[in-house]
Amino acid sequence: MNALGRKIYLEMPAPSEEDNLPAEERIFRSLRETVPDLRGQDLHMSIGALRSLNPLCENADWKITVSLSWNGSGWEVVGAERGKSKIPAVGLAVDLGSTSVIMRMLDLETGECMSEAGVYNHQIRFGEDILTRIFYSRDQPEHLEEIRRATVDTFLELMRMLQRKTGIDPQNALSVVVAGNTAMTHFLLGLDAFSVFASPYAVETLQPGFYRGTDLELPVRGWVYCYPGLANYLGGDIVSGLVAVGLYRSEKISLFFDVGTNGELVVGNSQFLLCGAGAAGPALEGGVVKTGMRAAEGAVEAVRMTPDQEKKTEENGILPGSVFHLKTIGGSSPVGICGSGIVDMISELFLHGWINIQGTLQPEKSGLIQRQKVQETGEEELAVCYYPGLWFYQSDILEFIRTKAAAATMMEYMLDVSGIEIQDVARFYMAGSFGAHVDVESAVNIGMYPDVERGRIVPAGNTSLEGAQKLLLDRSLLQDIRQILGLMSYVQFGAVDDFLTRMRAAEALPHTDAERYPSVMEKLKALSAQKERTT
Missing domain, CATH: 3.10.20.880 (Ubiquitin-like (UB roll))
Incomplete structure (x- = not known):
């Protein structure tokens, strides 16, 4: 090693x-x-x-x-x-996310992952989203210290969890590698993150490097390395992700997309890396869906529909369970729906004609589509009942369509500006927890992913954590990180003149230009023919 x-x-x-x-x-x-x-x-x-x-x-x-x-x-x-130590040489790899933080303990001699633990980031009590936390700590040293302390407390909780699982005190860690976005890295270091959000975006540091654990109040023996970033919205988690998938080592062109509330995108190979970032939207984590939730116990993570098998009762009309077949995290009764379930839901509603290409619900298709009062506004709007007491609203659908359009437009623009045809992209790496769990077919059906051979779309998982682990076990990758940063060129999507025009075209299902999605058109034809045969 x-x-x-x-x-x-x-x-x-x-x-x-x-x-x-x-x-x-x-x-x-x-x-x-x-x-x-x-x-x-x-x-x-x-x-x-x-x-x-x-x-x-x-x-x-x-x-x-x-x-x-x-x-x-x-x-x-x-x-x-x-004498000879009976305690293995261990290190810690950390994905420092704004919502969740995941830590792995690794044997530095064998490369074995000894255990892994994850918790919600303690920073959440200062705001669900990063922007709220940034404003809370702006020009308020005592508030910034609260957030820094919450970050450290998150690490300490994870260390205690790992100790219970392995019997090894993580304080023996000889090295810690942390991958997080620019704001999260600032908060760990106790730096004001307002410059991440505000022009001219001159952040405190993009090259944090190595620190003694004790200087960060992390009780570990060794040094802590924080992955560097390239820009305010393109941080160390993305550089770590590129290390994980090795895109920068190949002559073939690939695309890397970390799909989350913010979308970070990189396209290139060993010769160039064109990258950019933009707001994809909180809908990807269920944030704007009225019955949406994080991927936790009871969250609907997969949806399939069989509307031709509707069962009716005199009291309740159509039974949702006869139409919507739901899979929940943990197998318990549904209490809400998370990002992967939302993609499935919109895909199924579209394929079966319950929404049109604009995403508008069609109430004549089922008695499960009814007008419901929105608690926040007191106004009524169309919604579909997917489980007793759980409704998916028209505004939910439209908000998510804007989210998917933003994600698809980022990919489209990046390829156009680099002069790369979609058929020339060898791999589409979809990173992050959303990219790991979303059904590829469903994402293609709604136009969130491109309609290419499915083997080219790679659910890459938590590449931020994987990149941290790879570096922890191989310090020669420090040179690779320098290479990656040297290859990177940054595109600011907000400065693209026709970005909103492109995005509006992508707000249709799957797209205004249906010829881009031949496999989806074939599915629609097949389902239509099947319905004609059964009626």
Whole structure:
């Protein structure tokens, strides 16, 4: 392994009058003699490790295990143990998301993932969305400290969870790699993030690098590395994602899209990386759907419809369960619907003609489509009942269509501006939790994903976490990160003159230009023919 942390067992001669090197230098000499790749290198020692040497070395007969952590420029001894250590060299990989934070403990000698834990970011109590948190902390040092402390507390909770799962105290971590967007990295470091949002977008740092864990109030032995970003809206989580999928190493052109409340997009290969970011919309996390929710217990994550099998009762009319076949997270009764379920829902409503190409509900199609009062406004609008007490409203549909149009337009524009035809893209990497769980066919049906061979659309999962793990286990990727940043050119979607015009064209289902979606047109024809045969 070429990890950012390592443990090395040493057997050293005891000091004598002829050989009276200090303990620190004695350890450095032994390391250089024992480990070939340390020869000729500058070595350092933390003050904590230095203080522990006396009387440890004498009591251990100068047979000790030292822990080393890479600090960005060289190796630093950050701990010492008597004899051969029984505790493996461990490190932590962290995806620092605005909603959820996920941490993995890894064995730095074998590369094994020992355990993983995830929790909601404690910052949420200061605002569900990043912008609210940014304004809360703007020019308010005490508020910024509250958010920084909440971020640290999130890490501490995850560390406790990992300790319970593995029996190993994460405070022994020899290295920590954190991948997060620019705002999240600022909050971890205790920096004002207002410049992420406000012109001229001169943020405090895009190259955070290595920090002592103790300087961040993280109780780990080793150093903490924060992935760098390129711009205010294109942060370390995206650079980490590119490391994860390896797009920058291939001669073939690929597209990387981290689908979330904000959409970050990169298209390119080993020669260039054109990238941009824009607001895709909170609808992707169920944020603007009235019965929407995060992907949690009871959230509808998959939807299928069989409207030709409607069953009616005198009391209640059509039974939703005879039409909508729902899969929930955890298998419990539905309490709401999350992003992947929303994509399925709109796809099914469209394919079966319950909404038209503008996304307008067609009440003549079913008794499940009725006018319902919207609690927030007190006004009535059409909605479809997908489970007793749960309704999917007309405004929900239109809001999500705007979201999918924004995502599709980002991809379309990026390819156009780079002069790349869609058939020339070898892979479409769809990253993030949304990209991992959404049904590809459903996303194509509504025009959110392009209508290409399905094998070219790759649900890439949590690439932010995967990139953090890869770097933790292979420090040579630090050079790759420099390469990635050097290849990147940033496009500001907000400055594109015809972006809104393109987006309006994409607000049809699947698109105003139906010829772009031949497989969807074939599905519509097949379903229409099937209905004619059964009537």
